[in-house]
Amino acid sequence: MRLIRSITGQTxxxxxxxxxxxxxxxxxxxxxQSSNVMRAELxxxxxxxxxxxxxxxxxxxxxxxxxxxxxxGRDPGAAIYWLVDAGGVKLNGNLDRVPxxxxxxxxxxxxxxxxxxxxxxxxxxxxxxxxxxxxxxxxIGRSSAFQSQLGAVFGRLLVVAILVIIxxxxxxxxxxxxxxxxxxxxxxxxxxxxxxxxxAQRIPLTGQDDAFDHxxxxxxxxxxxxxxxxxxxxxxxxxxxxxxxxxxxxxxxRVEIIAKRQADGKAIEQDEITSILGDIDDVxxxxxxxxxxxxxxxxxxxxxxxxxxxxxxxxDVADLYEPLIEESGATLHLELPDAPAxxxxxxxxxxxxxxxxxxxxxxxxxxPAGTMRMRLTEFPNAYEICFSDDGEGIAASAHERxxxxxxxxxxxxxxxxxxxGLPLVHAIAARHGGSLRLEQSEPHGLxxxxxxxxx
Amino acid sequence: xxxxxxxxxxxxxQSVMDGLALYDFSVTHAVNGVRALELLRSDTFDAxxxxxxxxELDGIGLIESLRRENxxxxxxxxxxxxxxxxxxxxxxxxxxxxxxxxxxxDELVARxxxxxxxxxxxxxxxxxxxxxxxxxSRTAQRQGQKLDLLPREFNMLLYMAENKxxxxxxxxxxxxxxxxxxxxxxxVIDVHMSRLRAKLDKGFSQPLIRTVxxxxxxxxxxxxx
Numbered sequence: 001m002r003l004i005r006s007i008t009g010q011t012x013x014x015x016x017x018x019x020x021x022x023x024x025x026x027x028x029x030x031x032x033q034s035s036n037v038m039r040a041e042l043x044x045x046x047x048x049x050x051x052x053x054x055x056x057x058x059x060x061x062x063x064x065x066x067x068x069x070x071x072x073g074r075d076p077g078a079a080i081y082w083l084v085d086a087g088g089v090k091l092n093g094n095l096d097r098v099p100x101x102x103x104x105x106x107x108x109x110x111x112x113x114x115x116x117x118x119x120x121x122x123x124x125x126x127x128x129x130x131x132x133x134x135x136x137x138x139x140i141g142r143s144s145a146f147q148s149q150l151g152a153v154f155g156r157l158l159v160v161a162i163l164v165i166i167x168x169x170x171x172x173x174x175x176x177x178x179x180x181x182x183x184x185x186x187x188x189x190x191x192x193x194x195x196x197x198x199x200a201q202r203i204p205l206t207g208q209d210d211a212f213d214h215x216x217x218x219x220x221x222x223x224x225x226x227x228x229x230x231x232x233x234x235x236x237x238x239x240x241x242x243x244x245x246x247x248x249x250x251x252x253x254r255v256e257i258i259a260k261r262q263a264d265g266k267a268i269e270q271d272e273i274t275s276i277l278g279d280i281d282d283v284x285x286x287x288x289x290x291x292x293x294x295x296x297x298x299x300x301x302x303x304x305x306x307x308x309x310x311x312x313x314x315x316d317v318a319d320l321y322e323p324l325i326e327e328s329g330a331t332l333h334l335e336l337p338d339a340p341a342x343x344x345x346x347x348x349x350x351x352x353x354x355x356x357x358x359x360x361x362x363x364x365x366x367x368p369a370g371t372m373r374m375r376l377t378e379f380p381n382a383y384e385i386c387f388s389d390d391g392e393g394i395a396a397s398a399h400e401r402x403x404x405x406x407x408x409x410x411x412x413x414x415x416x417x418x419x420x421g422l423p424l425v426h427a428i429a430a431r432h433g434g435s436l437r438l439e440q441s442e443p444h445g446l447x448x449x450x451x452x453x454x455x
Numbered sequence: 456x457x458x459x460x461x462x463x464x465x466x467x468x469q470s471v472m473d474g475l476a477l478y479d480f481s482v483t484h485a486v487n488g489v490r491a492l493e494l495l496r497s498d499t500f501d502a503x504x505x506x507x508x509x510x511e512l513d514g515i516g517l518i519e520s521l522r523r524e525n526x527x528x529x530x531x532x533x534x535x536x537x538x539x540x541x542x543x544x545x546x547x548x549x550x551x552x553x554x555x556x557x558x559x560x561d562e563l564v565a566r567x568x569x570x571x572x573x574x575x576x577x578x579x580x581x582x583x584x585x586x587x588x589x590x591x592s593r594t595a596q597r598q599g600q601k602l603d604l605l606p607r608e609f610n611m612l613l614y615m616a617e618n619k620x621x622x623x624x625x626x627x628x629x630x631x632x633x634x635x636x637x638x639x640x641x642x643v644i645d646v647h648m649s650r651l652r653a654k655l656d657k658g659f660s661q662p663l664i665r666t667v668x669x670x671x672x673x674x675x676x677x678x679x680x
Contacts, residue, residue: 012571140535181467201554270668274473274668275667277559277669278669284557290553302545304543316633316634316635317635319607319633320633320635320643321643323643323646323647323650324641324646346543348542348543348635348637349635351634351635351636352636352637355635360639362641
């Protein structure tokens with residue numbers, strides 16, 4: 001039963017069955033064709049015999065014909081002859097009797113077959129009646145036993161062939177099952193090991209470059225990708241833990257100090273409370289940024305996009321940040337088209353993206369007496385909002401890293417940045433069907449470019 | 456001032472009530488939207504604080520029902536969904552203001568004060584002590600002396616003057632003056648404020664804008680409340 005349920009068992013059964021049917025059909029065709037060929041040969045011999053005997057009758061008369069029939073009719077393996085006169089009475093013949101039909105006047109000039117039964121044997125006879133002058137007729141026939149003999153031979157061969165097919169089918173099925181099970185065993189074993197926790201396991205390839213190898217290869221590559229993601233996730237959790245532990249630790253210390261002061265009957269400084277609140281804010285900001293990023297990337301909620309004027313949005317942001325940029329000693333250059341640039345966007349999200357970029361620039365990119373450029377450019381299919389500073393810039397090889405969560409550049413993790421700003425900008429741009437790219441400014445500095453599709 | 460608080464989480468509700476009590480608000484608590492709607496129909500309140508996510512009738516549904524009944528009570532929506540997009544949908548449903556959890560108590564109080572007293576008739580002139588703002592010509596003068604303000608500086612000053620004597624938080628200035636729906640948590644507003652102050656107080660002994668540490672700013676010369 002297990003064999004029948006298994007795929008290899010079913011495949012074997014189906015193919016063996018189909019093969020048996022085709023062999024049976026093939027044998028039947030062969031039998032039929034051989035019978036036809038032999039019957040045609042029989043018919044030709046009977047026709048030739050009739051022509052010879054007709055000629056004899058016409059040249060030498062009835063007596064010669066009758067004596068010839070008597071003479072050849074006795075040969076072993078001879079044909080069957082049955083000569084009757086106009087009244088249907090037998091004149092000559094090498095059979096004891098024939099079916100009444102042959103003697104009758106109505107017997108057609110056509111090929112017939114009949115069973116002849118004599119004392120010793122039963123035979124199939126095939127032949128036809130030839131008309132002679134004076135309303136006499138001569139039936140010439142021959143044994144057509146080859147038909148049934150051929151049938152019997154083919155039947156026996158068919159049985160043997162089917163037995164061989166069943167035998168080979170079972171053997172082949174076992175071989176197929178063995179092979180497939182062996183290959184699948186590797187896969188199952190690897191999966192079991194992975195489920196047990198060893199994510200480094202991979203399915204061995206046989207190098208046969210077959211379907212099994214292809215599946216195994218895909219599976220292995222999927223495992224690689226999953227391992228990568230898990231490792232990234234682990235990094236992110238480590239980073240979150242680190243980023244949150246630091247302010248939490250400070251909060252704890254300060255609260256301890258306050259508790260101690262209170263116990264000592266001393267006054268609590270307002271400064272201490274303010275700085276605790278500041279640290280709590282930092283924790284909240286980190287969580288909010290993480291949540292925003294997750295929600296943005298998952299695309300769980302529909303984007304509340306509306307037709308907006310990008311020129312106005314960029315100008316609002318520039319308006320907000322201009323004093324801050326000036327305080328840092330730099331100047332803000334704004335390049336905007338004269339006409340409104342209409343696009344279907346979530347204005348609050350886009351503003352958030354732009355302020356993130358400017359915060360980054362203020363923190364890392366902008367040098368005193370430097371220049372911050374904000375430029376909105378229209379292309380046939382897109383708008384690009386470009387933010388260029390003339391700071392040190394970021395090496396092209398690190399561009400990808402800063403777009404990852406917590407992918408900030410200093411490995412010592414000493415700066416206050418959370419490493420979530422640019423990833424969020426990236427997610428916001430992607431959510432709008434646009435993109436974010438980083439480029440090297442000329443001669444130095446970083447350009448952050450948000451590209452948005454035009455409505 | 457009498458406030459209705461519709462909030463299903465008892466601990467959040469308790470902390471909000473404790474906090475508002477410090478500012479002499481009297482608060483009635485409703486544990487869900489349905490109960491809140493009953494209370495709002497039967498009693499008079501100065502404002503409502505409505506949590507967005509509640510069982511039975513959520514905050515959006517509650518506000519929509521309220522507005523359908525032509526109730527114009529000032530409503531502030533609270534939500535754990537801090538996304539700028541959520542804010543838009545909350546305001547669309549008819550909320551007058553929107554605050555994401557977690558929030559500072561100062562922020563909540565400042566916004567409530569503004570909401571409750573918002574029904575200031577549109578005037579052409581706003582004053583605070585010796586400060587005079589002309590809304591039409593968008594000019595400001597102090598003791599008759601014209602101040603040279605940038606448009607954004609005038610807008611900031613106007614918003615603060617309209618809410619003179621009351622705390623105005625950084626987030627409120629970002630929203631109302633710069634149309635920025637979230638707080639970038641940088642000192643961006645402080646820089647604007649220090650520039651505005653420099654122009655406002657230059658040559659005058661009495662500073663008009665007072666900083667409330669960790670919270671925001673108050674436009675107040677002590678005479679204009």
